[in-house]
Amino acid sequence: MKPWLSRFQSGIGLLLVFILAVLFSPHARDGSIIFLNLGNLSDVLRQQAEIGIIALAMTLVIISGGIDLSVGSIVAFSASLLAMLLVRWNGAGPSREAIAMAAAIGACALIGMVNGVIVARLRIQPFIVTLSAMIAIRGLARWMTNNNNIDFGFGQDLSARFAALFSDKLLVILLWAILSVIFYLLLEYTLFGRYLRAVGENEKAARFTGLPIARVKLAAYILSGLAAGLAGVLHAARSHQGNPNDGVAYELDAIAAVVIGGTPLSGGQGSIAGTVVGTLIMGILTNLLRLRLIDANLELMIKAVIIIAAVWMQSVRKSSKA
Amino acid sequence: MLECKDIRKHYGGVYALRGVDFSIRPGEVHALCGENGAGKSTLARIIAGVTRADGGQITLDGQAVTIAHPARARALGIGIVFQELDLFKHLTIAENIALAHPDFPRSRVDRAALDAFCRPYLERVGLDFSPRSMLGGLGLAAAQLVAIARALSMRAKILLLDEPTSSLTEEAAERLLGLVREIRQSGAGIVYVSHKMKEIFRIADRVTVLRDGRHISTMPAAETSIEETIRLMVGREIDLLSRVESAPKEECGLRVNDLSTRRLKKISFAARRGEILGVAGLVGSGRSSLGQALFGLHEWTAGQVDCLGKNYRPRSPREAMRSRFAYLAEDRRSEGLFLNTSIRHNASAAILPALSRGGWIRGAREKALVREELARTRTKMAGDTLPVSALSGGNQQKVLLAKWLLTGPEVLFLDDPTRGVDIGAKEDIYQMIEALAAKGKTILFASSELLELQRCSHRIMVMCEGRCAGILETAASSQEQIMTLATGQASL
Numbered sequence: 165m166k167p168w169l170s171r172f173q174s175g176i177g178l179l180l181v182f183i184l185a186v187l188f189s190p191h192a193r194d195g196s197i198i199f200l201n202l203g204n205l206s207d208v209l210r211q212q213a214e215i216g217i218i219a220l221a222m223t224l225v226i227i228s229g230g231i232d233l234s235v236g237s238i239v240a241f242s243a244s245l246l247a248m249l250l251v252r253w254n255g256a257g258p259s260r261e262a263i264a265m266a267a268a269i270g271a272c273a274l275i276g277m278v279n280g281v282i283v284a285r286l287r288i289q290p291f292i293v294t295l296s297a298m299i300a301i302r303g304l305a306r307w308m309t310n311n312n313n314i315d316f317g318f319g320q321d322l323s324a325r326f327a328a329l330f331s332d333k334l335l336v337i338l339l340w341a342i343l344s345v346i347f348y349l350l351l352e353y354t355l356f357g358r359y360l361r362a363v364g365e366n367e368k369a370a371r372f373t374g375l376p377i378a379r380v381k382l383a384a385y386i387l388s389g390l391a392a393g394l395a396g397v398l399h400a401a402r403s404h405q406g407n408p409n410d411g412v413a414y415e416l417d418a419i420a421a422v423v424i425g426g427t428p429l430s431g432g433q434g435s436i437a438g439t440v441v442g443t444l445i446m447g448i449l450t451n452l453l454r455l456r457l458i459d460a461n462l463e464l465m466i467k468a469v470i471i472i473a474a475v476w477m478q479s480v481r482k483s484s485k486a
Numbered sequence: 487m488l489e490c491k492d493i494r495k496h497y498g499g500v501y502a503l504r505g506v507d508f509s510i511r512p513g514e515v516h517a518l519c520g521e522n523g524a525g526k527s528t529l530a531r532i533i534a535g536v537t538r539a540d541g542g543q544i545t546l547d548g549q550a551v552t553i554a555h556p557a558r559a560r561a562l563g564i565g566i567v568f569q570e571l572d573l574f575k576h577l578t579i580a581e582n583i584a585l586a587h588p589d590f591p592r593s594r595v596d597r598a599a600l601d602a603f604c605r606p607y608l609e610r611v612g613l614d615f616s617p618r619s620m621l622g623g624l625g626l627a628a629a630q631l632v633a634i635a636r637a638l639s640m641r642a643k644i645l646l647l648d649e650p651t652s653s654l655t656e657e658a659a660e661r662l663l664g665l666v667r668e669i670r671q672s673g674a675g676i677v678y679v680s681h682k683m684k685e686i687f688r689i690a691d692r693v694t695v696l697r698d699g700r701h702i703s704t705m706p707a708a709e710t711s712i713e714e715t716i717r718l719m720v721g722r723e724i725d726l727l728s729r730v731e732s733a734p735k736e737e738c739g740l741r742v743n744d745l746s747t748r749r750l751k752k753i754s755f756a757a758r759r760g761e762i763l764g765v766a767g768l769v770g771s772g773r774s775s776l777g778q779a780l781f782g783l784h785e786w787t788a789g790q791v792d793c794l795g796k797n798y799r800p801r802s803p804r805e806a807m808r809s810r811f812a813y814l815a816e817d818r819r820s821e822g823l824f825l826n827t828s829i830r831h832n833a834s835a836a837i838l839p840a841l842s843r844g845g846w847i848r849g850a851r852e853k854a855l856v857r858e859e860l861a862r863t864r865t866k867m868a869g870d871t872l873p874v875s876a877l878s879g880g881n882q883q884k885v886l887l888a889k890w891l892l893t894g895p896e897v898l899f900l901d902d903p904t905r906g907v908d909i910g911a912k913e914d915i916y917q918m919i920e921a922l923a924a925k926g927k928t929i930l931f932a933s934s935e936l937l938e939l940q941r942c943s944h945r946i947m948v949m950c951e952g953r954c955a956g957i958l959e960t961a962a963s964s965q966e967q968i969m970t971l972a973t974g975q976a977s978l
Contacts, residue, residue, distance in 0.1 A: 353847060354842070354845050356845065358831065358835075361827065361831075362827070365825070368820055368821055369821055369822055369823060371803070372781075372783070372803065372815050373803065374802060374804040376804075
């Protein structure tokens, strides 16, 4: 296959899924294709933004040779903490929203740091470390909230104003877009990105080259915590509450998006553009299935088939290249 | 018995075999010779059903066969012992032997029957371990013998041995040669792939030489010689014995006093600037440990080292690099290369901080610096954005040399830099080493090939079991002398 073609392979996948969606989308009463409706398209983007942001950082973690299973729990923790601060904290001051948000995201970065330290310094397998974190953080979120949803207020209430701001479609989509560009630049043009790939591809060679392996891994997990924390903030704003039981299986959706985007779980390789495309493919398919009113449980099964098919097509492509 | 005709195989754009004919008769040892990359292993793997040929045909006892799978090869009576052993570390010897054996049912394990079945084969290969010992604890040499015992247990009519003595001691290798003769006597045909010419000429009946995937010649061993075979393998004359002319300077480059680590015992030596100090020693003698300890990869338990006149005690490779010390690792694939990464990014991997400003890599500067260095190391490539895995072993090594030269080192420890490198690239590497020494760099050149140490180095340090067994002036040294020191039979 020509190099430019294989480079845009996942882009072609996206195009195919898009065409599929156009063809199979139900039509509105005026004959227009509902899928192509601007409101619907922007809904797809907005619905995928949380997973999309998590998947960006997940890409880096996976390239470093690891995985982060704790992000779903972190979303719940972040949303709950934010809601608690906004609803129950009565302190005065001009920018309480900003402080609450910074506190929630900062705490999540700290969780990422703990993951990173255990992975990089104690050298325990990332799967096990983040699986434990996934369990522990879910517990923390439920304990903290007494397992209750913390609902945002209405009207001119602080939390209501906050929710109104951060559930704005355009803002959420823009945030995802900007972060995508930042992560892309980070991976492709910086020292950190280069080290990340080296460490993920051949850790021993990285050590023999004198690369700062532990620091690179640590940074990847901190970014993952940060991204999940931010996704939690957006999630709280969108659902108008902090629910300690939300975010379940987000980590798997994020990993699926990364994998569909052509990043192998073996580390060393991968791209941010692929992950964005993977997230969009998942989003469009979900949207299509929902527009056709297909049962949500059937939807899960179809999703699974799509993931396997996408990865299989990539492996076929690779072996035909070799 | 077995006849291969016009066998072809290519990987991507690289041709491993371009139409090779090969045959095995009953009761003969047929040696397969060639340099690295000549196609020996590929041919053996095709015969054993591990790799599929792209073209050509194989006939067995006059009938055309397709060997699509190792199990098919086994059923046809073809056994293979790979260079990289295909054994299971976490199973016992007996389990390894019986695992794929057609005589054993999968459903029920009768340990006593297993043991009784394996014992005679273990005895034949001279392995006196219990059949119930775990393979992982045995060491490479014993594992090799287990692999051979397994092949024997299949009652193979054709046995392929791929570098069977590469990890054996002299004694064990001797026993193996005896065993090969015995198997030959029983009427089996043996394909013997090896680099060791002396061994080949002691046991082979016929010798086939491959070069660049082509069949060059098949001769009765009695009608040819080591010299002729090597000439056919290489395809041109080489002068391995042209010695270095440059003279080292007076100043000291690296002075090591009583360096000890977990594996090293009180190593002391000094190398001057402009000197090439050969480091000889058998596998496991501590050659690589020395390089890695000096590069800050292992903890020192004692010792004092001066590098370029300054006290030197690196706690990490980065500190070592700052003191202008570089270590070219022995195992290129696992310790040096990022195989799927581009040539350019491999070459720049050690100097990225210097190439970046505020964390951003300056791409243009990287490109220019790497291009220049790769040209200096005479790396042949279609472009430096290709993955480094697309290069031959020799060119991969040149990329790694470039990577270390870019760090601007004054003292270089080159750990077996010509391992798995073709002769042409070897010559390039020797010349590069000499040029570096002529520029006043201190070179420590570790190698298993005595000939190349004698060709390049001013002096040769011989290591044995983590100690420095002696340091010889190259001009006054003989291979026997070096081997005596390396095997611990004498010390100076």
